[in-house]
Amino acid sequence: xxxxxxxxxxxxxxxxxxxxxxxxxxxxxxxxxxxxxxxxxxxxxxxxxxxxxxxxxxxxxxxxxxxxxxxxxxxxxxxxxxxxxxxxxxxxxxxxxxxxxxxxxxxxxxxxxxxxxxxxxxxxxxxxxxxxxxxxxxxxxxxx
Numbered sequence: 392x393x394x395x396x397x398x399x400x401x402x403x404x405x406x407x408x409x410x411x412x413x414x415x416x417x418x419x420x421x422x423x424x425x426x427x428x429x430x431x432x433x434x435x436x437x438x439x440x441x442x443x444x445x446x447x448x449x450x451x452x453x454x455x456x457x458x459x460x461x462x463x464x465x466x467x468x469x470x471x472x473x474x475x476x477x478x479x480x481x482x483x484x485x486x487x488x489x490x491x492x493x494x495x496x497x498x499x500x501x502x503x504x505x506x507x508x509x510x511x512x513x514x515x516x517x518x519x520x521x522x523x524x525x526x527x528x529x530x531x532x533x534x535x
Contacts, residue, residue: 411471411530412523416516423515433509434502439495453489454479474530478522481529498522 413419428438448458459479460472480486483494502510502518510518
C-alpha cells in the first residue's frame with residue numbers, strides 16, 4: 392500500500408475531480424501522514440527513497456512495473472496501477488519501462504513550492520492534486 396502513498400499517495404477513495412483519487416483534504420492529509428516515515432511533519436527525499444527501496448525487490452535501484460504492483464491488493468484495478476507507473480516512468484526523465492530513484496527527487500521538487508528541501512503538509516495539500524491530475528491523464532489515456 393505504501394507505493395500508492397508514495398506517488399499515487401491517495402488512491403483511498405473516489406473523488407470529485409477524478410474517478411480514481413480522492414481530493415478531499417482529510418484523505419490527502421492521511422496520505423501525507425502515511426508517507427512521512429520519520430513522523431516529523433515533513434516529507435523528505437529520505438521518506439520517498441525508503442519506500443522505494445522497500446519495493447525494489449531485486450535491489451537494482453529501479454522499480455519495474457512488476458515490483459510496483461506487487462504490494463497492491465490483487466483486486467486493485469490494473470489500469471490505474473499502469474497509469475500511475477507510466478507517470479512515474481516519465482517523471483524519472485527516461486521512458487524505459489522502469490522508474491529510477493530519481494523520481495523521488497523530482498516528486499519532492501514538484502511538491503516543495505518554497506524550495507526548502509522538505510514538503511510540509513500545507514504544500515502537500517496544495518500540490519498533490521496537480522500530480523493526481525497528471526496521473527489521471529495517464530490512466531485515461533490507457534482507456535483510449
